[in-house]
Amino acid sequence: MADGSSRYHDRLMLLSKVKKLCLCFLPLFLGYLFLQNTLNIEEPLAVSTGKSMEPKIREGDILVFRGVTPEEIEVGDVILFEVPEEMGELLPPRITHRVIEIRWENGELFFRTKGDNAPLDTYEIPAGNVVGLNVAVIPFVGLPLLYAQRPIGMIVILFLVVAPQFRGYER
Helix, strand or coil: CHHHHHHHHHHHHHHHHHHHHHHHHHHHHHHHHHHHHHHHHCCCEECCCCCCCCCCCCCEHHHHHHCCHHHHHCCCCCCEEEEHHHHCCCCCCEEEEEEEEEECCCCEEEEEECCCCCCCCCCEEEEEEEEECCCCCCCCCHHHHHHHHHHHHHHHHHHHHHHHCCCCCCC
């Protein structure tokens, strides 16, 4: 009989942990949905990687974007854009850079962008590749996410998840 009550207790403990996890992540999820709706963009947040935008934007900063029409963008704005297909093999799928020139060619709008910390790092982006306009930078908050993507970070997370399961375990 003790075995049955032990399993029942284990199930209640698991249910309690799931409930706590849901209560923890539900506000984050609802907040993200609120940002999407308010800022008119599918992905309002991104973690900065690389050093091309230093010192204004550092690796590990959380970047907040809002959706804009291409005509709203001005020289000096920082935009998130999808890398054109011809550069896709060499670069990440999305980049955040500052607009240094705007031009029209054959009725099509283009943005020349450059990283603040990169002397030769310029790209000409068609207006259709613009994802959003940077409206805020939250310093360093994304560092744990970047760390978690590295092998040592994955090992630490695995240890933090698995180790508590063996607490009180007797041989």
